[in-house]
Amino acid sequence: MAWQDYTHDMQRCTRCSYCKWIPYRYMRDTGFMEGCPSVSRYLWHAYSASGKFNMAYSLLQKRIEIDDIFLDVLYKCQMDGSCDISCKVQQDIEPLQLMQELRIKCVEDGQLVPAHMIVIDGLRKEDNMMQSKKQDRGRWVEGLGVKDFTSTTAEVIYHAGCRYSFDRDLWPVARGGLQLLLDAGVDVGVMGVEETCCGGRAYELGYAGELTKYAEHQIETFRTTSARTLVTPCSDCYACFKVLYDKIGKKPDIEVLHITHYLERLIKEGKLRLKKKVPIKVTYHDPCHLGRLGEPWVHWQGKEYKVMGQMIVHDPPKKFRRGAGGVYETPRNIIKSIPGLDFVEMYRSKEYAWCCGAGGGVIDAYPDYAAWTGAGRLKEAEAVGAEAIVSACPWCKRNFLDAAGETGNKIEVLDIIELVQRAI
Template structure:
């Protein structure tokens, strides 16, 4: 698919501005009613989902004019899909897909963002999205006796992810995950130096070819290792393996689970017992790529039925954010003795983004921080002591925002809470 394939969708935009807000029924007041960080921060209509479609429509008609402002608009978006879900509450049309394709077109034509180029260069050189990553990918696992899934058969392959592998501050998540899986008696392994970036973040940044390269590389390795079930603690990784790989027919029959789904399953089956009390009031942040964008890909091919209605043969089934991963992380949190869960105003399919997605944390750290700060404030308004997420990118971005704002809010990944309880 290319941006041209979405002409019908971009023409469907009626400029109702639903994309700027969370689904209207869920608006709980004048606070926390916005869905899209980009329009909320930059205010010109061009930065909204609908504005992006209008730009696409105009450029499809009269050619692409790559001004600095256009690229500013294009890259100041976390690709969080908030606009897509809000629009599709009422409409039958794609919003995020054409936005992806527009960004891909920018990259393909050489209109890239230098900060993102740097990240992609690192990916190309080192197979990781953490520029300047030093040392071995699995250094964190030293001495833990974790199986190498490329060398011996395991029930579960744990894909650790770039940030968790390389960022010293977040390697704790990998160690916590391994500790929990061991405790539950799971036969699991990791890829050690054969693990490579999932490519999901590269796709979000518009570098589709790099994404495909990574996807193929990963799937070759997994196939060779005979992996049937993949578990990851990274929301980007989850969405890449589960949704994007499927979109490009690369996933095969690999079962992809986010760690929260897997933990919920282990808890339900009685294999993981959470006995220790963790006295903490928390609120849960739904990562975009685990929540609304974690919804399975729907393979559909069809043609618009000629005429005045925007309908297709066969009928198109839209991904509307309904089937993302929302309950498993909540079930896990509720299983931890002592943990009290307070919900924020924007949750599940209409959760506010942490700010890190789409390469924004590299291309515009100030905007990433602004977006995170909005979320921190929302979390604080629930009265919770901690915000819990299920993605290292969210955790890192929240921590950076908190560091500068001086908030007392604690930030955890869900595996850290579970680790405390075992």
């Protein structure tokens, strides 16, 4: 659907501002009730989902044009979907999809964010989002002696993703996840230097063609192997393979799992034993792409009618993605099965989790805003008494580390892989 196809949604946004907050019934602490990082930081209605509906409607009516202010409002947004989920508590409209289509329109019109142009140039030359050389892609795995799909095959593909492949600080985590699978006897390999970006982040920036290009490339690559399962420790990659490829009609013929799915499976089968006590109080941060954005895509084709002058009905009835179908219990089950560990939830969790701050290209274009958002989450983790905040995505870990560095916050930042390693 194009952005203009959401005209009814633009008109039906009631300006109620639910999208700025988590739903009332989940509010437990007055310090942690906000849901939208963008409007919380920039304190102007335009930065909320509702504001973007207003902007889109004004654009449609030719009252405004896309300019630097428009881009500022549209792109100082993590595309984390918190607004979308809160809105859908009481509305059947699609704020996040409208924002996505507006970004695609901006790119099609040549209205580009300079920092993103650099990232996309790098992607087009080097097949990654980190402005790094493609020949360095497999370096994170050197010395592990793992199968490489460029010369052999295996049952499971371990897809590290761009951040894990090139962020040296995070290499131990990527290697640790792979080692857990190897130690459990999994027949697993990597694509090594041939691994490429999934295309998901570029799509979120509005570069729709890059998603199609990489989806087709990945599907063709999977076809040339006998692998039956793809496992990724990156939540962004997971959402891309699982949700976005399906959205654009390019669902891969391979089982797509996040590493937490696979670790939980190995624990249940007794192939991974969490024996050691880990006496630490931790909280879990739901990565947006594993949580609400990891909810399977729901295809719908039909007609939208206006009846009695104002009510919109869908024929056939349309099922909306309201966030509940994300991956929430799997990582919690793993954490809770670690002996000696004390688990505490944050005030905003699961589909109502506050974003880490990195998403939607914010970490590239507006790093101070990314760090501000991440710092808010670290504060929340501290407020519930956690000694460590655990996530399941390299973008979360990177951004939390950066935010902790800037604010001096001493809370430990862990990926769930590191926590599991401590219990082995």
